[in-house]
Amino acid sequence: MVQSVSVDPDRESEPFIELDPTGRYGRYDELLGYGAVKKVYRAFDQEEGIEVAWNQVKLRNFMDDQQVIDRLYSEVRLLKTLKHKNIIALYSVWRDENRNTLNFITEVCTSGNLREYRKKHKHVSMKAVKKWSKQILKGLNYLHTHEPCVIHRDLNCSNVFINGNIGQVKIGDLGFATIVGKSHSAHSVLGTPEFMAPELYDEDYTELIDIYSFGMCVLEMVTLELPYSECDNVVKIYKKVISGVRPKAMDKVKDPEVKKFIEKCLAQPRVRPSASELLQDPFFNDINDDDENDDEEYTSNNFWHA
Structure with a gap:
């Protein structure tokens, strides 16, 4: 379960704390949420010009629990195969050997959980x-x-x-x-x-x-x-x-x-x-789908950088 953290609406332009290996995604220092296993930061996709979520897991915290690490990889692998507008989309995933972290970029929902x-x-x-x-x-x-x-x-x-x-x-x-x-x-x-x-x-x-x-x-x-x-x-x-x-x-x-x-x-x-x-x-019965294509699978121009 990920706990949400409030966001400051009056933030000024701020530097990235970290970039992904391609330089496309930049992570800010602002925490959007956190759970037992991962932290979720606000981030930016410079190519598409959209805000995204940067999910980060410090793998050293789980070196004695291979099951947790396996499950995390399995979540990421699974997310990459799913494309539907009512499922959170995954854009990129990589492991940072120097920082010993697993990182994955997902779409962000503006209002939290x-x-x-x-x-x-x-x-x-x-x-x-x-x-x-x-x-x-x-x-x-x-x-x-x-x-x-x-x-x-x-x-x-x-x-x-x-x-x-x-x-x-x-x-x-x-x-x-x-x-x-x-x-x-x-x-x-x-x-x-x-x-x-x-x-x-x-x-x-x-x-x-x-x-x-x-x-x-x-x-x-x-x-x-x-x-x-x-x-x-x-x-x-x-x-x-x-x-x-x-x-x-x-x-x-x-x-x-x-x-x-x-x-x-x-x-x-x-x-x-x-x-x-x-x-x-x-x-x-009284709920009409606003979008005529509501039942069509969600598609997007996602780019995978595994």
């Missing part, structure tokens, strides 16, 4: 929440129908980013994502406990765990409350999840249509709908 954006803007219509939800589903549908299928495994509101000026959301932070074969089944226990589907704990699951997490995202967007916030430790959350006890936040959802939609997402795997099926749900 959806959790903090929603907290900042408390008065939001159900229509807006539905628009965000539909875009998340489109991103998930792209991942799940990708060849091979991609399971995100850590979908939550802090891993969904937003361009608030146009209401566009994008799924990011694919560090826990996995590629699965034709069986569409995976076996590692990973994720954020409040958003993890019960079958994930059984270590036998499919891409439908992302739908469960998506349901919890909708619940958080509607109630402004983290699921299972009534629990003060992970064990209590685990016990409630595996026994099918819903978060107390569900009691705050007064609209029966919204509650029914969330319950569909949290249903047992055998009856839980796919992203594609949910996109056809009556829940979205």
